[in-house]
Amino acid sequence: MRPSTLIKRQKIISAATQLFFKQGYPETTLDQIIEQCGGSKQTLYRYFGDKKGILNEVITQGTEEMKSVFQFENDSDTALIKQLNEFGYLYIKTLCSPQLLNMHRIVITESRRDPELAEFFLSRGPQHFHRILTEFLLQQAEQGKLNINKAPLAATRLLGLLKGDFFQEALVGLPCPSEQEIHKSAQQAVKFFLQGCSAPD
Amino acid sequence: MRPSTLIKRQKIISAATQLFFKQGYPETTLDQIIEQCGGSKQTLYRYFGDKKGILNEVITQGTEEMKSVFQFENDSDTALIKQLNEFGYLYIKTLCSPQLLNMHRIVITESRRDPELAEFFLSRGPQHFHRILTEFLLQQAEQGKLNINKAPLAATRLLGLLKGDFFQEALVGLPCPSEQEIHKSAQQAVKFFLQGCSAPD
DNA sequence: AACTTATTGTACTGTTCGGTACAGTACATA
DNA sequence: TATGTACTGTACCGAACAGTACAATAAGTT
Known part of the structure; x- marks a missing residue:
């Protein structure tokens, strides 16, 4: 895995975290996440599979910080x-x-x-x-x-x-x-x- | 307001209560409520205005019971x-x-x-x-x-x-x-x- | 440079669902 | 029995949105 990939991945998670915690999970669309962090929906699916995959990562990192x-x-x-x-x-x-x-x-x-x-x-x-x-x-x-x-x-x-x-x-x-x-x-x-x-x- | 209207109204609320509490609010569709209590979607809108109107009534009655x-x-x-x-x-x-x-x-x-x-x-x-x-x-x-x-x-x-x-x-x-x-x-x-x-x- | 792999943008699909339109039917009242 | 009102059923509209297809492009690698 390239280093830039990891950075991108983290960017997506950060954007998703911010939006999920501000608006809620169902209220946040994938397009909004992309709008915030750039890139393409395709990438998002490549990294996380689906929307719930992103949520899992967000919860994981969120609890880790705690x-x-x-x-x-x-x-x-x-x-x-x-x-x-x-x-x-x-x-x-x-x-x-x-x-x-x-x-x-x-x-x-x-x-x-x-x-x-x-x-x-x-x-x-x-x-x-x-x-x-x-x-x-x-x-x-x-x-x-x-x-x-x-x-x-x-x-x-x-x-x-x-x-x-x-x-x-x-x-x-x-x-x-x-x-x-x-x-x-x-x-x-x-x-x-x-x-x-x-x-x- | 006819007495049958009140009965019908109560039937809708009961059906909605049951479904909301079993499946959650967004997961319950208006069609499901009607399927359960009979009647027409039109009636439902006549009585409660919209979906949230039903929820308000459900919460009201639910807390009352408590x-x-x-x-x-x-x-x-x-x-x-x-x-x-x-x-x-x-x-x-x-x-x-x-x-x-x-x-x-x-x-x-x-x-x-x-x-x-x-x-x-x-x-x-x-x-x-x-x-x-x-x-x-x-x-x-x-x-x-x-x-x-x-x-x-x-x-x-x-x-x-x-x-x-x-x-x-x-x-x-x-x-x-x-x-x-x-x-x-x-x-x-x-x-x-x-x-x-x-x-x- | 040539080639491969990862990424992007856009457009599209399919579905779900709240809400509406409307024509027809039961029902109450007089 | 006539008349207006409340109700039903079905069909439809339009928007939102997860997920997909695909052609174009960038980034690495050798």
């Missing part, structure tokens, strides 16, 4: 609550970002036709946050800083509290919360979470 | 935790029912074109639960059975915990939880909630 959003510091000096607050903030912010909201919407719609898409998206996107949070909580519990005996369940609790405030509303198109609101909401949810953890499961 | 799902007993003898457990169970069950999931999906997709649809659906559907829970919590707090000073926020917390386990996954098409799982999940969430309430906001 993974780099957050990592817990392995710094045992930083206070637990501070780390959780930071995590909560980034979680809400990411989940309510136009990009992830649109990906969610597309997956919700298209998963009917392609159930694998849903699992793929979930495990790479939202569940990624669950995994790293679980790992962190487990580690904190082992160090005696946190009183939980089922880390995955505890992670679900915290994520639920964090999602609770805005996610459902944002998904149906209500305006996203401001930075300040996200910060405040994350802090309150974390506080509530830690209080809830004070008794055994 | 309101009758749950009411707190005004029985101060029944234990708080028992009432919350029952509420939690019905909340998860309703939210993860095929009917409400499909309504959610449709609203998520269509709200782009019709933002009012989202607000309409939210306030009649999901936020209805928030309202009655808030009212109940307020009442319990006044009776000194619960230590909260911001009932709406507390309601958001509990609903977040309840949603947390299954909602996001169910929305993208993963299999719905069993009765048992819902029961267990509701109980655990309620317990966590009450623990979290033990400190002031």
Whole structure:
């Protein structure tokens, strides 16, 4: 494969990503994609087979980017609550970002036709946050800083509290919360979470 | 308006509801609706104007039904935790029912074109639960059975915990939880909630 | 340069589907 | 039984759009 081919391929994906996330998947026509990135429809079919092939690539790359959003510091000096607050903030912010909201919407719609898409998206996107949070909580519990005996369940609790405030509303198109609101909401949810953890499961 | 007209109208709505919730809104054609309930396309346009007019009616009636799902007993003898457990169970069950999931999906997709649809659906559907829970919590707090000073926020917390386990996954098409799982999940969430309430906001 | 392979642009196909036109039929009311 | 209104069935229109055919052209390779 020529290097120019790879560049072109990436251009198509970028254009498609932009359009899918702005207008939605069924609303975006192949001609629009081409108009944006140049080239010919024929090329598009050569690279991706069909329209859904493009979508798969868009979701793949989109979720890939998400993974780099957050990592817990392995710094045992930083206070637990501070780390959780930071995590909560980034979680809400990411989940309510136009990009992830649109990906969610597309997956919700298209998963009917392609159930694998849903699992793929979930495990790479939202569940990624669950995994790293679980790992962190487990580690904190082992160090005696946190009183939980089922880390995955505890992670679900915290994520639920964090999602609770805005996610459902944002998904149906209500305006996203401001930075300040996200910060405040994350802090309150974390506080509530830690209080809830004070008794055994 | 003749009585037969009302019956016919209702038949169309029922057929549309069934098809929309089974296949989705864009996937359902007007001809399919007619095939199911008899009559003519012309009648359909006479009653509802266009396809979106049918959808509005479907959402209206669908949310209306939901309101009758749950009411707190005004029985101060029944234990708080028992009432919350029952509420939690019905909340998860309703939210993860095929009917409400499909309504959610449709609203998520269509709200782009019709933002009012989202607000309409939210306030009649999901936020209805928030309202009655808030009212109940307020009442319990006044009776000194619960230590909260911001009932709406507390309601958001509990609903977040309840949603947390299954909602996001169910929305993208993963299999719905069993009765048992819902029961267990509701109980655990309620317990966590009450623990979290033990400190002031 | 000669040759091969990848790419482009344009035009086209086939189909789906919301919406309309219209002629004919049931139905209610008087 | 006469008359106007509501309904039905069928056929059609027009637009949108995924996907294809193909001839012309650019880009690599030797």
